[in-house]
Amino acid sequence: MTETEDFDTQTTKEKIFTAAVRLFAERGFHGTSIRELAREVGIKESSVYNHFPGKNAIMQAILDYHRQGFQTASEELTKSDLPFDDTTDPVEFWMMGAAEFLKHQPPLSQQISIILTNEMYLNKQCRKFFLDTMFDIQKVLTENILREMYSRGMIIDCDFRKTAEQYVYFIQGISIETNLMLMDGKNEAERQQHLFEHIALFIGRLKKQ
Amino acid sequence: MTETEDFDTQTTKEKIFTAAVRLFAERGFHGTSIRELAREVGIKESSVYNHFPGKNAIMQAILDYHRQGFQTASEELTKSDLPFDDTTDPVEFWMMGAAEFLKHQPPLSQQISIILTNEMYLNKQCRKFFLDTMFDIQKVLTENILREMYSRGMIIDCDFRKTAEQYVYFIQGISIETNLMLMDGKNEAERQQHLFEHIALFIGRLKKQ
């Protein structure tokens, strides 16, 4: 399950997959029936079983897809060399890193994050997955960048682990609020601006005086 | 729906209510059937309809209950006078406030928060409710306390609104992680300690030098 191209060029299995991601995010796993999913794709429900052995297997495929995409994105970010010199502002530097991270996010990742949030308290597998990707991996990534910035003299000395944790928690909260507001028609550019201001405030507190 | 006493002293309606809160939190709204709910209470499913016109009405009752309880708790916190003098540490002061806030939380509030998280992306009413209680009200409360602390000379001058927002986002994130870990058997005292350390770090950054 690697392609996410235009609907017309997708195989039936891929169509089922992308439709499932959308419907699970919109109506929840339990709130989506195989019937509905098949109708969305334009096939009969029995045909769905030619591609996936059942509903749970579709969810499993979504988790596998996301795990792989997230891991790749994390590795890309770690490999990437962000330009900087002695005059680079830490906030500016951080924004570049954040943009780089977002750039490497796999397609559908936003919808899958919503599915994970819907299911994290209900499904043990989703819970573990959420803890791994949304917290653990992001904490490590953030801590590494903070250490890098410190070694370059961009920020003050501090508890890098705890500061990274705090950043990840904060991003979790602001992301939820943004997702909710966007669903209710809130202006996207406005929320982007809100996020940037908050990141600037957070990183700004770590700036060397 | 105001009582949450022992199971034996509850009316049937209250039993249905508390059982619904537990089941909706554990299995989700769509994942809980009236049949299951009735069995939990010890009555037949048709009897449930003598107390609530339908499944959605039960969810509605849960939201109404939580709205009222949350509002009362917020007002109590605003009214409460926390002891302090010139030597009171801002972190210590904040911890007292946090304890006071938790003390006034209505029963079932933790489970209802989980229900809200499960449903916020699926149910417009839950979404609005979540934004109101989990973000808006808590932001105002937090900002007011920060201003109070500033006027008492306990913390530095800063953007109180944005700092309050950042605190609320951060608490959202850490609460989710804690809930998930507790469900998987993580030690509760350990998580409490983790939370306290993080709050101390956050408030400590605002301390006057």
Add this chain to the structure above:
DNA sequence: GTCTATAATCTGATAGAC
């Protein structure tokens, strides 16, 4: 206010023709 009985619909999943 509880029960039995039942309606009407939806559910995930399978068998077998083409």
Add this chain to the structure above:
DNA sequence: GTCTATCAGATTATAGAC
């Protein structure tokens, strides 16, 4: 790989006896 037909069970909800 798609379809028609069908299953067995679950779902919300109602009618009416007690």
